[in-house]
Amino acid sequence: MAKKVAFMQGNEAAAHGALYAGCNFFGGYPITPSTEVSEVLSIELPKIGGKFIQMEDEIGAMAACLGASLAGSKVLTSTSGPGLSLKQELIGYGCIAEIPCVVFNVMRGGPSTGMPTGPSQSDVMCAKWGTHGDHATIALMPASVQECYDMVAEAFNLSEKYRMPVHVLPDEIIAHMRERIEFREPGEIEIIPRKAPTVPPEQYKPYDTSFGDVPPLADFGSGYRFHVTGLNKMQDGFPTTKAEIVQAEEERQVRKVNACIDDIVTFEEYMLDDAEVVVVAYGSTSRSARYAVNVAREQGIKAGMFRIKTFWPFPDKQIKALAAKVKGFIIPEMNLGMCSIELERCAQGKVPVLGIFRVDGEPINPEQIVEKIKEVK
Amino acid sequence: MSRYELRFSGAGGQGLITAGIIMAKAASIYEGKQAVQSQSYGPEARGGASKSEVIISDGPIDYPKVTQCDALLAMTQEAANKYSHDLKEGGVLLIDSDLVTNIPAGNFKTVAFPIINTAKNDVGREIVANIVALGAMVALTGQVSRENAEKAVLSSVPEAFIELNRTAFSMGFDKALAASA
Numbered sequence A: 001m002a003k004k005v006a007f008m009q010g011n012e013a014a015a016h017g018a019l020y021a022g023c024n025f026f027g028g029y030p031i032t033p034s035t036e037v038s039e040v041l042s043i044e045l046p047k048i049g050g051k052f053i054q055m056e057d058e059i060g061a062m063a064a065c066l067g068a069s070l071a072g073s074k075v076l077t078s079t080s081g082p083g084l085s086l087k088q089e090l091i092g093y094g095c096i097a098e099i100p101c102v103v104f105n106v107m108r109g110g111p112s113t114g115m116p117t118g119p120s121q122s123d124v125m126c127a128k129w130g131t132h133g134d135h136a137t138i139a140l141m142p143a144s145v146q147e148c149y150d151m152v153a154e155a156f157n158l159s160e161k162y163r164m165p166v167h168v169l170p171d172e173i174i175a176h177m178r179e180r181i182e183f184r185e186p187g188e189i190e191i192i193p194r195k196a197p198t199v200p201p202e203q204y205k206p207y208d209t210s211f212g213d214v215p216p217l218a219d220f221g222s223g224y225r226f227h228v229t230g231l232n233k234m235q236d237g238f239p240t241t242k243a244e245i246v247q248a249e250e251e252r253q254v255r256k257v258n259a260c261i262d263d264i265v266t267f268e269e270y271m272l273d274d275a276e277v278v279v280v281a282y283g284s285t286s287r288s289a290r291y292a293v294n295v296a297r298e299q300g301i302k303a304g305m306f307r308i309k310t311f312w313p314f315p316d317k318q319i320k321a322l323a324a325k326v327k328g329f330i331i332p333e334m335n336l337g338m339c340s341i342e343l344e345r346c347a348q349g350k351v352p353v354l355g356i357f358r359v360d361g362e363p364i365n366p367e368q369i370v371e372k373i374k375e376v377k
Numbered sequence B: 001m002s003r004y005e006l007r008f009s010g011a012g013g014q015g016l017i018t019a020g021i022i023m024a025k026a027a028s029i030y031e032g033k034q035a036v037q038s039q040s041y042g043p044e045a046r047g048g049a050s051k052s053e054v055i056i057s058d059g060p061i062d063y064p065k066v067t068q069c070d071a072l073l074a075m076t077q078e079a080a081n082k083y084s085h086d087l088k089e090g091g092v093l094l095i096d097s098d099l100v101t102n103i104p105a106g107n108f109k110t111v112a113f114p115i116i117n118t119a120k121n122d123v124g125r126e127i128v129a130n131i132v133a134l135g136a137m138v139a140l141t142g143q144v145s146r147e148n149a150e151k152a153v154l155s156s157v158p159e160a161f162i163e164l165n166r167t168a169f170s171m172g173f174d175k176a177l178a179a180s181a
Helices: A010-020 A035-047 A058-070 A082-097 A124-129 A145-162 A172-176 A243-258 A284-298 A316-323 A338-347 A366-375 B016-030 B077-086 B115-123 B126-141 B146-154 B159-180
Strands: A005-009 A025-028 A051-054 A075-080 A101-106 A165-168 A178-182 A267-270 A277-281 A303-308 A310-312 A328-333 A353-357 B003-011 B034-041 B049-057 B069-074 B087-096 B109-113
Touching: A005 A010, A005 B016, A010 A035, A010 A075, A010 A101, A010 A145, A010 A172, A025 A035, A025 A058, A035 A051, A035 A075, A051 A058, A058 A075, A058 A082, A058 A101, A075 A082, A082 A101, A082 A124, A082 A165, A101 A145, A124 A310, A124 A338, A145 A165, A145 A172, A145 A178, A172 B034, A178 B016, A267 A284, A277 A284, A277 A366, A284 A303, A284 A328, A284 A366, A303 A316, A316 A328, A316 A338, A328 A338, A328 A366, A338 A353, A353 A366, B003 B016, B003 B077, B003 B126, B016 B034, B016 B049, B016 B126, B016 B146, B049 B077, B069 B077, B069 B126, B077 B087, B087 B115, B087 B126, B109 B126, B109 B159, B115 B126, B115 B159, B126 B146, B126 B159, B146 B159
Parallel strands: A025 A051, A025 A075, A075 A101, A101 A165, A277 A303, A277 A328, A328 A353, B003 B069, B069 B087, B087 B109
Antiparallel strands: A005 A178, A178 B034, A267 A303, B003 B049, B034 B049
16 A cells, blocks of 8 residues: 655644654644644544643643653643743653653744744753753754654654653754655554553552663553652652662663663764765754755765764764764854754864854855865865 | 755735645645745734745755745745845746836846736636746746646645636636746
8 A cells, every 4th residue: 555645844744743653642832833733633633532732831731741641641742932941840840750751842043932933953952951950861853854753753752661751853944844754654663652560559669670770650540559749759759858869869860861872862874984074963954964065075075964863862972983083073053052062072172163053043054064164174 | 966946935925835835745746756845934924024935856855945046936026126136047037017016137037927916807816816826837937747736736725715726726827828928
């Protein structure tokens, strides 16, 4: 049978990717440029017995998602700009209480109301550090409409596998752009279910590390009763201030991701075999970079691209390996140098990191990147 | 690789984003090519500058925005002034002759006819001016066949308005050919 194809926006594709992954709850509050995600799900979720709820604001929306997830739903929220700021407290709650959820955040200009219809890539640090305290972060960067679909499905898998909030961060260009996409067949992308308890309710502890760094999570309403709090907690979920427990739990919650970086991190290498100048790019900017690399190659310059697909955890290993063999990095981004900081850290002064930073609401065009490639000697 | 760049520009509310979407859909779903449509617009629901860009190619498309425009539709004087300098030598500029009176000069072909008035008086509804313009752009650019473009139009509009849009599309197609002859 021919695959179902459609011509649609990144936002619409994200909604369909969520449905593919088994999303059955959406809690949100509409905001440009992410509203189409909720539009699609408000139509589609009721058809499959799922729930769509528009809350009074983004804080309530995020809270609704966490509650629904604890009751066993697979949950998505979408937002943008100031909406992400509002969600931060509850995202932190999801981190410490270890509640799977997917946050689809379309990056627009900021801070505050900024430029609601303009593209940006300025939330990459907010995804990581927007909520306070130490915590692990997973953030994926789609660069096409198909990837909005696929990466949202993958984000659900990661959120269930590691029991935590996972961010998908398209910029406005990717979210609003339209391309042909293929809907995935059942089984084409493996769907990872939540790890359920294997012990009876009276023996169940929600943070029982004897099952590993990612303890099984019981569904509320299924007979398992447990305590959930934003406070530091013991294995049974009740609060504690015991130093050794707090230390061990905080470390585990970061380790559960850091120990699996190779399993989580995805990237694309384009013409890197003999590359001397490497453009590191993500999201829509990587499309400009690919164009620029092709132009540079036509002019005899050995350029290549490393495309970041998983921004968090950052692909340290790959960037460090490149830093040992290339002449320089170019980093085009629609912010004032956020990924650049990470590149500098990984390059450790071995090679120059040249940035092209744009926050005027215009995309970075390939010509700008070609010019910068030529600056690397 | 063949890369063909189109820009539909004018004011918010003129339906230019829809026109761009249908052009790209025609290329990508019906013509078997690859296409990307993107847009930029202001926070206003109507008014303000609006543009929709479509890239059509035989192969994968990287940069989704216009670099050097092959075909430009300008539905306001402001859009004509702002974007005509991006037109390639030998490109084509389509303007509404009632709205763009100060015709930009350059090494491109200019085609003009009263697009909105065609929709209002000949088709009968001003609201389909974007489909008149789309029909004209299909005729002038040759990137998708008339049949495939019409299929894309008809699959994108509500059933009750199929005939209206079919007429608008045909009228735009034919008028553009006549105006460019």
